Amino acid sequence: MVNPMEKPLFELDKDEFKQEIVHHLRTTLGTSEKKASKQAWWMATCATINQMLFERLTSTQQTHLQKDTRAVHYFSAEFLMGRLTANNLHNLGLYKTCEEALKDLNLELADLCEQEPDMALGNGGLGRLAACFIDSLATLGYPALGYGLHYEHGLFRQEIRDGRQVERPDSWREYGNPWEICRPESVQEIPLYGYVETVFGEDCQVRKVWHPGRIIKGVPWDIPIVGFGAQTVNILRLWESRASNFFDWDVFNHGGYVDSQKEKAEAETISKVLYPNDETEAGKELRLVQQYFFCACSLKDIMRRYKRTHTDFKEFAAQIAVQLNDTHPTIAIPELMRELIDEEGLEWTEAWNICKQVFSYTNHTLLPEALETWPVYLFERVLPRHLEIIYEINAYFLKNEVDAKWPANNEIKRKLSIIDESNPRRVRMANLCVITSHKVNGVAEIHSKLVKEDLFPEFNQLWPDKFCNVTNGVTPRRWLLSCNQELADLFTETVGTEWPLNLDALRELAKYADDPVFQKKFMDIKLHNKEKLVKVIKAETGIDVSADAIFDIQIKRLHEYKRQQLNLLHILVLYRRLLLNPEYDIHPRVFIFGSKAAPGYRVAKDIIYAINKVGERINDDPRIKGKLKVVFMPNYRVSLAEKLIPAADVSEQISTAGYEASGTGNMKLAMNGAITIGTLDGANIEIAEEVGEDNCVIFGLTVEEVKELKARGYSPWDYYYANAEIKSALDWLDTDYFTPGRPGELQSIKKSLLDYGDTYLTLADFASYDEAHQRINSLYRDKARWAKMAIINAASVGKFNSDRSIQDYVRQIWHLDKCDIS
Numbered sequence: 102m103v104n105p106m107e108k109p110l111f112e113l114d115k116d117e118f119k120q121e122i123v124h125h126l127r128t129t130l131g132t133s134e135k136k137a138s139k140q141a142w143w144m145a146t147c148a149t150i151n152q153m154l155f156e157r158l159t160s161t162q163q164t165h166l167q168k169d170t171r172a173v174h175y176f177s178a179e180f181l182m183g184r185l186t187a188n189n190l191h192n193l194g195l196y197k198t199c200e201e202a203l204k205d206l207n208l209e210l211a212d213l214c215e216q217e218p219d220m221a222l223g224n225g226g227l228g229r230l231a232a233c234f235i236d237s238l239a240t241l242g243y244p245a246l247g248y249g250l251h252y253e254h255g256l257f258r259q260e261i262r263d264g265r266q267v268e269r270p271d272s273w274r275e276y277g278n279p280w281e282i283c284r285p286e287s288v289q290e291i292p293l294y295g296y297v298e299t300v301f302g303e304d305c306q307v308r309k310v311w312h313p314g315r316i317i318k319g320v321p322w323d324i325p326i327v328g329f330g331a332q333t334v335n336i337l338r339l340w341e342s343r344a345s346n347f348f349d350w351d352v353f354n355h356g357g358y359v360d361s362q363k364e365k366a367e368a369e370t371i372s373k374v375l376y377p378n379d380e381t382e383a384g385k386e387l388r389l390v391q392q393y394f395f396c397a398c399s400l401k402d403i404m405r406r407y408k409r410t411h412t413d414f415k416e417f418a419a420q421i422a423v424q425l426n427d428t429h430p431t432i433a434i435p436e437l438m439r440e441l442i443d444e445e446g447l448e449w450t451e452a453w454n455i456c457k458q459v460f461s462y463t464n465h466t467l468l469p470e471a472l473e474t475w476p477v478y479l480f481e482r483v484l485p486r487h488l489e490i491i492y493e494i495n496a497y498f499l500k501n502e503v504d505a506k507w508p509a510n511n512e513i514k515r516k517l518s519i520i521d522e523s524n525p526r527r528v529r530m531a532n533l534c535v536i537t538s539h540k541v542n543g544v545a546e547i548h549s550k551l552v553k554e555d556l557f558p559e560f561n562q563l564w565p566d567k568f569c570n571v572t573n574g575v576t577p578r579r580w581l582l583s584c585n586q587e588l589a590d591l592f593t594e595t596v597g598t599e600w601p602l603n604l605d606a607l608r609e610l611a612k613y614a615d616d617p618v619f620q621k622k623f624m625d626i627k628l629h630n631k632e633k634l635v636k637v638i639k640a641e642t643g644i645d646v647s648a649d650a651i652f653d654i655q656i657k658r659l660h661e662y663k664r665q666q667l668n669l670l671h672i673l674v675l676y677r678r679l680l681l682n683p684e685y686d687i688h689p690r691v692f693i694f695g696s697k698a699a700p701g702y703r704v705a706k707d708i709i710y711a712i713n714k715v716g717e718r719i720n721d722d723p724r725i726k727g728k729l730k731v732v733f734m735p736n737y738r739v740s741l742a743e744k745l746i747p748a749a750d751v752s753e754q755i756s757t758a759g760y761e762a763s764g765t766g767n768m769k770l771a772m773n774g775a776i777t778i779g780t781l782d783g784a785n786i787e788i789a790e791e792v793g794e795d796n797c798v799i800f801g802l803t804v805e806e807v808k809e810l811k812a813r814g815y816s817p818w819d820y821y822y823a824n825a826e827i828k829s830a831l832d833w834l835d836t837d838y839f840t841p842g843r844p845g846e847l848q849s850i851k852k853s854l855l856d857y858g859d860t861y862l863t864l865a866d867f868a869s870y871d872e873a874h875q876r877i878n879s880l881y882r883d884k885a886r887w888a889k890m891a892i893i894n895a896a897s898v899g900k901f902n903s904d905r906s907i908q909d910y911v912r913q914i915w916h917l918d919k920c921d922i923s
């Protein structure tokens with residue numbers, strides 16, 4: 102693989118780069134150096150970068166076509182891409198060259214990068230994982246396409262009004278987006294609604310003809326995905342919905358102007374907005390239509406590409422792999438069956454055998470509320486032909502698999518059936534995924550074990566070889582090389598340029614873990630990153646914090662199982678200790694939160710409110726002499742994470758054991774030298790194995806202990822009455838101390854932890870968590886020890902490179918060959 106840090110593929114020097122930027126400013130943007138806004142300079146810089154991307158994209162596509170390569174198609178309802186300018190420059194190995202070119206034009210590249218809106222087409226970990234994966238697929242030189250939805254509005258923009266989350270529409274494409282290309286030549290027409298006619302052919306052959314009630318046009322937008330080194334440039338193809346030329350002239354001609362537009366408006370709503378739920382199913386008809394729309398567009402696109410070089414489907418499964426990123430694209434299964442049987446005329450079993458070889462499924466959560474099930478009546482109306490096919494798959498499965506293994510066992514049948522027979526009857530998308538896919542994987546070792554043992558035990562008995570694990574990873578290009586350039590330069594200076602391509606090369610750093618000189622260099626960079634963040638915090642929240650304090654960071658979606666409420670409870674107890682004893686000896690600490698709550702998730706929004714209200718009182722309380730600060734950063738997103746993560750000292754990974762499937766923020770923070778305080782949950786377990794128990798701070802109940810405590814009956818009141826500090830802290834929420842004049846406004850959190858049973862065992866883990874924070878406090882005060890721990894963390898997380906995850910998928914599931922793009 103070409104290492105662009107050694108020799109960029111495009112050897113542009115700064116003068117040539119500058120020339121190109123000015124050329125595009127004048128000819129592409131139609132303005133001049135004197136008049137140009139920062140937005141225009143940014144777009145001109147992007148146009149210059151696109152020249153190189155498009156060239157490699159064309160070579161990549163031509164080579165893949167010539168070599169008729171097998172490819173993986175990553176179907177995901179979410180791609181949380183963030184910004185692309187810096188990432189694309191680093192992957193071309195031209196970031197510094199571009200920076201110098203712009204300097205000559207009295208411009209700051211970092212400044213221009215701030216002009217770029219995040220491409221926030223995802224909710225959290227699942228969407229960001231998809232983005233890291235397509236970066237790794239291109240970097241490793243595998244033929245791959247990402248397929249998803251071209252949402253006009255991504256994840257809502259979060260504003261904090263008087264401490265409360267307020268959602269505002271995201272408009273990432275307001276002034277156009279330089280990184281996408283519309284491909285009208287590949288438009289698709291997608292049927293919906295209507296009815297199915299059974300046609301009996303003269304050869305007594307039964308054929309199904311679907312008479313759709315509506316046709317939607319699918320317009321593809323391609324985003325070039327350049328790998329590190331720019332050898333391979335794959336595409337991410339996102340589908341926008343538009344009214345097909347199904348304009349109702351009759352209605353129009355009868356003056357029904359608005360109605361004739363109705364179709365258009367309705368069609369466009371399909372890709373209008375991302376559903377902002379993380380781990381809870383939306384259950385809305387539009388959500389099912391969104392899922393079907395992008396899956397059908399993508400499969401028709403794959404079919405069109407395949408038929409360019411094939412006349413029958415014998416090679417289809419050998420050429421095409423489709424990864425289902427959770428159950429959101431499950432509808433792709435009956436859609437491929439429909440296309441193969443109804444449109445290509447294949448036999449049922451032939452089509453079924455192809456589907457089994459083509460599809461594989463990744464499960465990302467055990468939360469029951471996240472496992473999608475759709476009412477049968479909705480399928481009957483929206484996708485009548487697909488419902489028929491699902492019934493056929495179910496009948497085939499129950500007869501040939503379940504009955505064979507568990508003859509006449511209706512209980513097991515009821516459990517494994519794709520159809521949940523309770524009223525109303527529902528289609529279980531996860532069961533359809535497991536029954537069809539040749540491989541099913543979880544996203545961390547403990548999670549994959551629980552997927553087999555707790556979520557799908559009977560399926561595991563039926564097909565033990567079908568279940569495997571692929572622990573998540575993150576791309577070190579964005580999450581180290583691009584977001585923490587000073588640390589990246591130190592690593593390159595110390596171990597050479599190989600590490601962005603082979604993160605295990607950083608193991609070399611461990612040799613310097615006790616070296617005071619290296620420790621100073623490492624921690625000076627951490628301090629400088631913290632000083633940069635101090636300015637961002639001041640600008641975004643008005644809060645003054647000191648870079649000498651411990652930066653303790655919890656950044657992830659707001660969910661009770663992720664236990665931001667446990668972090669808050671500990672802050673309340675610390676605050677009370679300082680009020681009771683101002684000499685209480687702790688190293689100053691800044692608790693930083695970044696988190697969005699699903700708009701309909703009441704308790705989650707209350708927790709955000711409580712963090713802000715408690716923070717307000719603490720931050721302005723002179724009695725504690727600034728020893729404690731609480732900062733809630735509004736509008737947490739990928740580009741903000743890139744500023745927070747390099748400045749983190751402590752990484753909060755405190756979910757109830759057994760609930761966080763993996764986590765990926767934990768990997769990014771450890772990679773940037775933060776020390777994890779965490780439970781033995783998800784990938785925290787594997788991080789602790791890699792860095793060593795001495796270099797992280799583990800606390801709390803294990804997965805088994807959580808199960809046992811819940812089994813024997815857990816009462817949070819026991820902990821409330823047994824621990825005076827817990828009691829005082831929770832009783833504080835009944836008062837108006839944090840909400841002057843509005844007593845009890847924060848009571849819903851106390852209720853969720855007591856009256857409603859504390860589902861996620863926050864009180865049960867409090868004492869252990871508190872003790873863990875005291876360990877953090879003493880460890881941080883031992884500067885040499887802390888520096889060593891930070892260096893060991895950065896040196897030991899090579900495993901969590903998304904390149905390794907992709908290699909695991911290739912070896913266990915996709916069986917792809919790299920394709921060298923000359």
Ligand SMILES: [N-]=[N+]=N[C@]1([C@H](N)O)O[C@H](CO)[C@@H](O)[C@H](O)[C@H]1O
Binds near residue numbers: 466
């Ligand atoms: N949906 N979903 N699941 C998640 C995340 N919330 O997006 O997927 C992520 C990506 O696999 C996991 O890291 C995380 O633990 C899990 O909760």
